[in-house]
Amino acid sequence: MAQTGLKEFDLNVLAPNGLRRGRTTGSCATAAVKAALHLLLHGERFSQVNVTLPNKGYFLIVPVQNLCWFDPKTVRAEVLKDGGDDPDNTHGATIFAEVRRNNEGKIRFFAGDGVGTATQPGLRVAVGEPAINPTPRNMMLQAVAEVNRNKEQGFDLTVGCVNGEIIARKTFNPRLGIVGGISILGTSGIVEPLSLASWIASIEVYVRVALGSNDINSVALLPGKIGRVYAKETLALPEQRAVQIANFLGDALAFMQQALDEQQRDLEVLWLLGHPGKLAKVLDGAWDTHSSKSDMAMSVVARVAAERGFNSSLVLELERANTVEAAMERLKNEPGAQALWTDIEQRIAALVHARVPAVQRVEVRLFNLQGESLGAD
Template identity: 30%
Template sequence: MAAKLREGFTTGSAATGAALAALHLLRTGTAPDAIRVPLPPFGAGQGRLDPCKNADCLPEPRGWLRLNIESCAAGPAPELGAVWSAAEANAASGLADPPPPDIIAIAHASIIKDGGDDPDATSGARITATVVESALPTIPRPANQFEDAAWHTPSHDAVGTSPDTAVAYPDHIIIKGGPGVGRVTLPGLPVPIGQAAVNPVPRQQITFALQAQEQEYAAALRNRTRLTVFVSVPDGARLAHQTFNPRLGIEGGISILGTQGTVRPFSHDAWKATIEQGLAVARATGCQCACLTTGRRSERLLMERYPDLQERCFVQVADFAQFSLQAVGSMPFERIIWGCFFGKLVKLAQGHTYTHAKDSTLDMQALGRLASEAGATCADAITRCVTAAHALELLLADNAGAETIKRVAQQAARTAQLFAGRPVSLHLFHTDGRELLAL
């Protein structure tokens, strides 16, 4: 019996645990060896954090994860402190957000991200959080409070303000980016342009965790201080080149991700999120044509076929045929193009919604019948083939092979149109780089 694959945890959980450890050091004077990290989603509100005065009113997390702390010490993380020092001496630096004014105390902690048995470029990376405590600015009360609806809100009134000022709560917890965390430069992502690539759920996770811990210490409301969390990844700039970040317009580092806090091996959710983000960026940056491919080689060949299209028009969708075609079909692209090799084409023609070999097998009998109907003499031999590659070589040597391949492509185009809700252009490539068919 195969061993059960080991789960890991996300960069969002690592950043949350590091922030909690740094805050623990600030509040208690001791560095923890391990920390309990709350896992999203949080309660019925899916992470919505309402202002409150006691921990009982916070929503319940999905669960808890105990993470080991790799390091924890006073002051900023070394990579962050170096950038801040350089920025102070040589003007602003684009590698990190600047430190807040009126700093009271700083601590940092690191956790080594563990992706479990999921193949993840960020597994083993050091994820660091620097927590900066600073004086919380006050907002002057307007002469006529009804002239300023932004001031007179429950989030301000819930704290119990003085007659003349209102504390800017719940903005006492702010998430920023440091070296190795990418910066968003293109529209279409869930983080605005210019901000650090810390996705919404990890932002919720960090905010929830620190808010709950501050209420345990009864520190935030009593002292009215602001906590700014700077997430950094010392090796993030290098690791980013092993991800899709450069194509998505995320520059300078990796993204801090995770919708569940944990990583399931070979996570379908992660792939689907990548597909959706790639399509969203393509559309938001003006791409009129969406080019879907099943892997790196087919993508490279399709890029050579359409050299005038921007790289952002191309999205690798792996085995998620139905999901990706439905997603792209729901968006206003003028044209949809699908590029693949013969095995994936046959599976699409045979109606497979997901084309991984583990979950979908080629029906060689059906392929043989199609070849026979086209007049291919190799039809009977195809039924005994084990791989699509072998069947393709038989067809390429057969006088009726081209007609058979065309019929397979036509069936695949019908399936693709059914999934997308509109026509899809197809390109079939040989593994040697030749284009065998365009439909």
């Protein structure tokens, strides 16, 4: 099992930011393939295997949690996904591979239970192919080459994930046209604990998918789930045109302007849908609305209320509210509350519009936690 000339990549060494690295679904699938091949071809059972990383100077030791004959011709191996300290929907999932010989003389990839299949063009795999990205495929091909002595022998590699179809519902796979489960991903084989960077990078992809072709005239940005029903039922937007942006409003707007500039076109209307606890922070100049990067929005609501002539005692109550939701509840039966929220929506829209001049019109709608509209109808 020694990797001649290669150096072990030690996951016990923390990343520069002090967080623990992990192994990608691609590394896990490759380890499962390699362990299964050792048993299938040589009768060898390993509790861990060495996976050659795309950076050919390194290998990764990956534990194998289960290895068995699935049927008389097929071996199944299972590996636990460990994403380190990076928040990941697949962390703790069981990735498995079922390996058997074929008579085709080539390596064929199949989607097992819990791994998706591509149904739309524009992804890194062709329509109808299992959602196993190019780098993990190459890693598995390398693993086969390391174990198989008969270079003319072909193998069927079926890669799956226990409960992968359920896990995939928490990802963007359904809206990207990947159905049936998760994707097998990874460009380095190592999960770097850079969730902020990966989140932002993914938002750029989803913004570009949402903009689509030149006949798209409206897109919605949603900091969270609130507003999703409005986008679907009131605006009748397809799912891929309602982009979840988390706290990264400023980045999402920059990506949108850049994409529109590249396409040399305008977008008729940009909708911004969500809770004022996030979106009202824009009036304080906060374009990253994470609580670690911005103050809570009660003072913003109070300030606008004061400017609109609400009495000073009510303004003080709004300032001292524990949450924006509490401020919303206090305003619920006040005359002029709807006009206040409409004013906040319009102020947010004006500031957002300044960042995306390629958008003809920006519309903001604010909702409470129950999804009820606060301002404009």
